[in-house]
Amino acid sequence: xxxxxxxxxxxxxxxxxxxxxxxxxxxxxxxxxxxxxxxxxxxxxxxxxxxxxxxxxxxxxxxxxxxxxxxxxxxxxxxxxxxxxxxxxxxxxxxxxxxxxxxxxxxxxxxxxxxxxxxxxxxxxxxxxxxxxxxxxxxxxxxxxxxxxxxxxxxxxxxxxxxxxxxxxxxxxxxxxxxxxxxxxxxxxxxxxxxxxxxxxxxxxxxxxxxxxxxxxxxxxxxxxxxxxxxxxxxxxxxxxxxxxxxxxxxxxxxxxxxxxxxxxxxxxxxxxxxxxxxxxxxxxxxxxxxxxxxxxxxxxxxxxxxxxxxxxxxxxxxxxxxxxxxxxxxxxxxxxxxxxxxxxxxxxxxxxxxxxxxxx
Numbered sequence: 286x287x288x289x290x291x292x293x294x295x296x297x298x299x300x301x302x303x304x305x306x307x308x309x310x311x312x313x314x315x316x317x318x319x320x321x322x323x324x325x326x327x328x329x330x331x332x333x334x335x336x337x338x339x340x341x342x343x344x345x346x347x348x349x350x351x352x353x354x355x356x357x358x359x360x361x362x363x364x365x366x367x368x369x370x371x372x373x374x375x376x377x378x379x380x381x382x383x384x385x386x387x388x389x390x391x392x393x394x395x396x397x398x399x400x401x402x403x404x405x406x407x408x409x410x411x412x413x414x415x416x417x418x419x420x421x422x423x424x425x426x427x428x429x430x431x432x433x434x435x436x437x438x439x440x441x442x443x444x445x446x447x448x449x450x451x452x453x454x455x456x457x458x459x460x461x462x463x464x465x466x467x468x469x470x471x472x473x474x475x476x477x478x479x480x481x482x483x484x485x486x487x488x489x490x491x492x493x494x495x496x497x498x499x500x501x502x503x504x505x506x507x508x509x510x511x512x513x514x515x516x517x518x519x520x521x522x523x524x525x526x527x528x529x530x531x532x533x534x535x536x537x538x539x540x541x542x543x544x545x546x547x548x549x550x551x552x553x554x555x556x557x558x559x560x561x562x563x564x565x566x567x568x569x570x571x572x573x574x575x576x577x578x579x580x581x582x583x584x585x586x587x588x589x590x591x592x593x594x595x596x597x598x599x600x601x602x603x604x605x606x607x608x609x610x611x612x613x614x615x616x617x618x619x620x621x622x623x624x625x626x627x628x629x630x631x632x633x634x635x636x637x638x639x640x641x642x643x644x645x646x
Contacts, residue, residue, distance in 0.1 A: 286604060286640040289323030289612030290316040290629065291359060291514055293335030294343075297536060297619035305336055308622045310346060312615070315626055317351035319633035323387065324351070325359035325514075325612050331401050332551050334540045341374040348382035357387035359477060359514065359612075360458045363420075364393055364412035365402050368436060369443060371416070372423035376447040384448040389456035389477055390417065394568065396554050397545040406554055410564040411435075417472060424452040456512070461487055462567055463494070470498030478608075479514025481571065486585040488513050489606040510610040515603075517589040517613040519596050519631040520624075526591045529617075529624060536618040589613065593635035600640065 294309045296302060313324045326343060329335030337343050340361060347356050356378065361371060379386040392413040393399065399406040415433045423429050423443040430439050447453055455474040459465040460481055469476050476495045478488040492511050499506040520526040541552025548557030554565040561569060586606060587599040603611065615632065616625035 286600070287322045287510065287512070287610045288632070288637055288640075289321055289325050289354075289357065289512070291325040291327070291612045291614050292337075293327035293329050294337050295536060295540075295618040296333040296336050297533075298333075299619050302336060306343075308625070310350060311622070312625055312629060313347055313354075314350050315629050316633070317354045319630060320637070321354060321629075321633060323355040323357050323512075323612060325357035325387075325389065325512075327359050328361055329395070329398070331395075331397050332540055332543075332545065334395075334537060334551065341378065344378045345381060348378055348385070351382075351385075355385045355387050356382050357389050357456065357612075359389040359456070360391035361389065362393035362398065363390050363416040364406075364409045365398060365404055366416070368416035368419040369423055369429070369438070369441070372420045372443055373445070375420075375453065376424065376445045379447040379449055379453050380445055384453075386447070386449065386453040387456060388453045389458065390474075391458035392564070394554050394565065395545075395551060396549060396556060396562075397547045397551055400547050407562045408435075409554075409562065414468070417474075421452065421472075459491060459495075460567055461491060464564075466491065466494050467498050470495055470502055470504065473499075473502075473504050475509055475511040477512055477514060479512075483513065483515055483585045488586065489608060492607060512610040512612055513603075513608045515586070515589055515611055515613045516617075517596070517611075517615050517628070517632060518617070519591070519593055519615070519628045519636060521592065521627075521631070523591055523595065526595075529620060530590070533617040533619045593631055596632070596636050597639050600636065604640070 292309050294305050296305050316324055326337055326340060327335060328337055328340040330338035344356060375386060375388055392409050396406050412435055415435055419431055419436050422431060424447055429441040429443050456477050457469040457474045458477045459469060478491045482488040482491045495511060496506055518526060520529060542550050545551035549555050553571060554562050554568055586603050589596050589599055615628040
């Protein structure tokens with residue numbers, strides 16, 4: 286199995302911005318030192334849900350402060366950006382990290398993030414699809430000529446080019462909608478499962494659907510293990526594992542259900558009148574799904590929370606369901622830093638060894 290650490294650097298009320306960011310970097314450094322395979326960083330803006338609005342500068346720090354882990358984005362919200370600038374920034378991170386970038390992308394879902402940067406969320410899907418084309422062409426063609434709805438350039442030399450050839454591995458955050466899974470497979474982009482697909486118990490099915498579509502398009506995939514995002518917390522006792530998160534684990538849902546600048550819930554694409562943008566129809570019940578996540582008895586694969594022994598057994602269940610690649614936060618917003626560090630250490634030293642490949646003699 287492969288394992289990674291995930292953070293969007295949530296800003297809990299008990300911590301300062303500086304403390305949240307510096308602690309996240311220390312956790313990433315520890316993950317690198319203890320042999321985790323990856324770290325994944327997610328972009329958000331305009332709320333305490335996540336502080337990594339300047340994702341490229343943060344990734345530059347991660348590249349400088351780590352030596353071994355692959356550095357993933359989970360995700361860059363493509364419709365909020367000029368895709369040519371994204372191609373440049375991502376290539377720079379790939380070079381500075383020695384070719385360690387995993388480029389994860391998504392269409393976004395928070396209406397106030399779109400309105401805050403002056404992008405119409407109704408254009409999100411169109412912008413996302415076009416951006417993927419522009420970025421791949423910018424990376425693989427000596428000079429970029431592109432005439433689309435949002436990007437129009439001729440003979441543009443987009444530099445630098447990524448170190449990894451033809452370009453860094455691509456990943457796409459998907460839900461359960463067939464269209465997003467089909468698009469990812471059509472472009473040989475690995476899916477990122479988790480979130481709502483985990484809550485609904487559908488992550489294994491999403492990954493299998495992607496594999497089926499890869500077969501339809503004639504793309505090899507047996508060597509690929511798409512990742513699943515899942516909360517992880519390891520503690521010395523079950524009492525601590527179950528008690529430490531009390532009062533903290535609903536932080537994200539609490540922030541996302543609060544009303545933002547658009548007059549609607551921060552964590553939804555709906556406007557103040559409840560109108561749903563095209564392509565987001567499956568978001569109508571998303572807040573209910575999040576509430577299920579905060580319920581310890583929610584559906585899906587078993588929560589990776591407990592002593593090392595318990596987490597090992599639950600990971601075996603996850604693996605039996607066809608998931609061989611997991612990344613997650615190793616704590617909860619507001620949890621003392623030392624407990625998050627302890628969770629990472631316990632996972633790396635007492636859980637991971639059970640899933641490492643045995644060398645062939």
